[in-house]
Amino acid sequence: MRKYEKKETDMLTELYCNRCGxxxxxxxxxxxxxxLPVDITWGYFSKKDTQRHQFDLCEDCYDEIIRGFAIPVDKKNEKELL
Structure with a gap:
């Protein structure tokens, strides 16, 4: 026997890179x-305290941004993607 409960959920229909559009x-x-989805709520020691910022970056924009880092990102290969 199966029972189902109706739930209204938001379904993603469109997605844009905030940097390049x-x-x-x-x-x-x-x-x-x-x-790359970014969702940060700035904390007490920030000039943006209590602000929540959300944005998305496409892979090309992500690659461009990290190329400019003084300290490179840590990269590790995952054995299994879930």
Whole structure:
């Protein structure tokens, strides 16, 4: 026997890179290409205390930004992607 409960959920229909404006491919509510979602709530010692910033970066913009880092990002290969 199966019981179902109806739930209203938000489904992603469109996704854009906040830096370059590129429209990213979305299917069935899932981004079908690399995207970096950023969601930060700034804390007490920040000039942005209590502000929440959310944005998305496409993989190309992410690569451009990290190329300018004085200290490179740590990269590790994962054995299995879940």
């Amino acid at each position: 590129k429209k990213l491919h979305v299917e069935n509510g899932i981004a079908m290409e690399g995207v």
